[in-house]
Amino acid sequence: MNSAALWAFIVKELRHIRRDRQTLTILLFMPLVQVVLFGFALRSDVRNVRIAFVEPAPDAATVALRNRFAATNRFRVVARVRRMDDVEPLFRRGEADVAIVTEPDFASHLSAGDTAHVAVIIDASDPNTGSVIRNYAQAVLAAYEGDLTENRGATRIITDVRMRFNPTLESVNLFVPGLIALVLTLVSALMTAISLSREKERGTLEVLLVSPLRPWQIIVGKVLPYLGLAFANVLTALLAAWLVFHVPFRGSVPLLLGESVLYALASLALGVLIAALSSSQRGAMMAAMLATMLPSALLSGMIFPIASMPRWLSPFTNVVPARWFIVIARGIMLKGIGLPYLWRETLVLIAMALVLITVAVRSFKPRLA
C-alpha cells in the first residue's frame, strides 16, 4: 500500500466532480448567488419605511416634525390625513408601516412648555421590522426634542450612542460570516455524504473494500477534493461580499482560512458519518440536510440570535459546530480580533473536529453490513 493509491483515489474523485457538470456549476456559483441573495433580501435593517402623518390641526411644529422625518433617508412620507379613522385603511392595505399622530394644538403646547403628545403607531405584523421602525422613529423624535430644548437652553441629557464594528448597522455584514459557514457545511457535509453513499449504492464500495485500500485512505481520498472545493467557495463568498456589499474585512485572512479548514474538517467528518449510517444516496442527502444544514442555518446564531432563543433550546446550539465558527468568523471579519480573543471557540472547534473524525473513521466499517 502506497501513496500512489491515495493519489489515484483523489484523481478519481476530482474526475467525478469535474464530470458532474451540473453539480459543479451549482457548487461554484452557489456562494456567489447566496451572498447576493442574502445581502439584498435577508436584511434586518429597514429602508424605505412608509410613514403617514395624522395631523388634526397642522401647525408649524407638526410641519417641522414631518420634515424632520422626511429628511432622513429611512422614511418616505406616503400620506397626510386629518383623522385617525383615515389612517386605519392605510395599515390594512399595507400602504403604511408607521403613523405619527400629533395632538391638536401641538405647537402651542410645545411653546407653552407643556407636555405635547405624539402617538407612534407601527405595523408590527413582522415584529422584528416593527421594533426596528420603533427605534428609528424614537431616534428622530428624540433628535427633534433635542433641538427644541436646545433652543430654549434647558438642561438635558445628551445620549451619544456609538454602534461599534458596524456603525451603519448593515445586516449584510452579519450575514456573510454565517453564509460562509452555510456554504462550507453544504459543500463539506452534504457533498461528502452524497458522494460516499453513491459508492455504496453503485456497489463500487464493495470492490474498493476488497482491495488493499484502508478505510482512512478511502475517507481521505473522498474528503480532500471537497476540502479544496470548500476552500474555493470561501474565497468566492468573501470576494463577492467585499466587491458587492463592501463588507469590511478587518482581521487576518490566513487566520479565517485556517479556521474555515478546521470547520470544514468537522463538517466533512459529519458527512462521512452520515454516509456510513445511511444505505442510499437519497437517505444520506435527507439526513445531511436535517443534521447539518438546518442546525447550521437556524441554531447557529446566523439568522436568529442565540440570546433570544428559549432557555431550553440554547444549550443545544453548543453542539452545532457552525455556532462556534460564526463567532470566530464575525470576530475576525468585523472586529478584527485574533486568536488571543478567539482561542476558546477555536479549541471547541478543534475538539469537535477531532471527535467527529474519530467517530467517522470508526463508523466506516472495512466490511459490508
Place this chain on the structure above:
Amino acid sequence: MTNVIEVHELTKRFGSVTALDGVSFDVAPGEVFGLVGPDGAGKTTLFRILTSLLLPDGGQATVLGCNVVKDHWAIRARVGYMPGSFSLYPDLSVAENLEFFAAVFGTTVKEGYELIAPVYRQLEPFRDRRADALSGGMKQKLALSCALVHRPELLFLDEPTTGVDAVSRREFWDHLAVLKSSGLPILVSTPYMDEALRCDRIALIHDGRLLGVDTPAAIGKRFTRPLVRIAGSDRYGMLCALREHEHTASVNLFGDSLHYTDSRPDLSGDEIARDVTSFLDGRGFSDARVEPIEPGIEDSFMSLMASEAA
C-alpha cells in the same frame, strides 16, 4: 500445494433467514470451480464471506491459506473480485477505470497488461469511452480486466455473465479458459447449466445448502433413472396432463421440451417412451415426440432439489 479455498461447515444467517447452512468444499490450485444454483441460493453471500466482506456466523474458511475473519487484509491484496452487479465508475472512461484499480493495488496497467491483454485488447479501441456507454458484454470485459489488472492469485467471479448476450457469454468463458491455462484458480457462480459444464468441478447450491460437489460429468451421472424427452406443440398442456399421469415421478419444463421420469423402477427408457406416447395420444396430444435421453446436470439438479425438499 494446498487448496486455494477451504470451506468447512460455513453458516451465515440474516435475521431469521439462513443464507448459508453448513457449506463445505475445497478448491484446488488451478481449478475452475463453479457454484451453480438459482437466484437466492446463497451464492453471493458465500462470495462475500470468502472475499472477507461478511463475517460468517459459524464454520471456518480459508482463502490462499488466510483465515477470512482474521487475515482479511492479506486476502484483499491477493485476490481479484468481480461482484454480481456492475460495479465500476460509469462516469470514468475505460482506461481511467482500469488505471484506478491498478493504482489501488499498487501496480500499473503496464505491469498487469500481459494477463489482461486477451480480454482488454477488444476494449482498447474504446479506451476513452465512458464506462456507462459500453454494451453489457463490454462492461463485463472491463470489470474482468479491472479484477485482473493486479495479477491476483485467485479470481472470484459472482455471476459474471448475468444479463449478457449468448455470444458474449461464450466469449467470456473462452477468456476464463485462457486464464485457467495460465494456472489461475477461479471460483465462479452461475445460474446457467451450460456454463457449469465448462467448470472443472461444480457445487450445486440451493437454499444455502450444497446438494453435491463433483465434476459436471459425475454430477450428471448421479442421475440414475431412465429419462425421456418429450417435444410437441402444446408443451404446457402436456405438462399439466402428465402431472395427472399415475406413474409420473417427475416432469419438468426444460427449454423447448419436457423431461420426464417414471415411478416404476423396472422399466427401460424405451418402454417408458412408448408408455408416455400412448398416454399423451389418449389425451389428444398427437404430435408428441418422445425419446429416451442421457440426463444432464440440470436433471441432476432438479432431482436433487426434489429429494432435498421431500
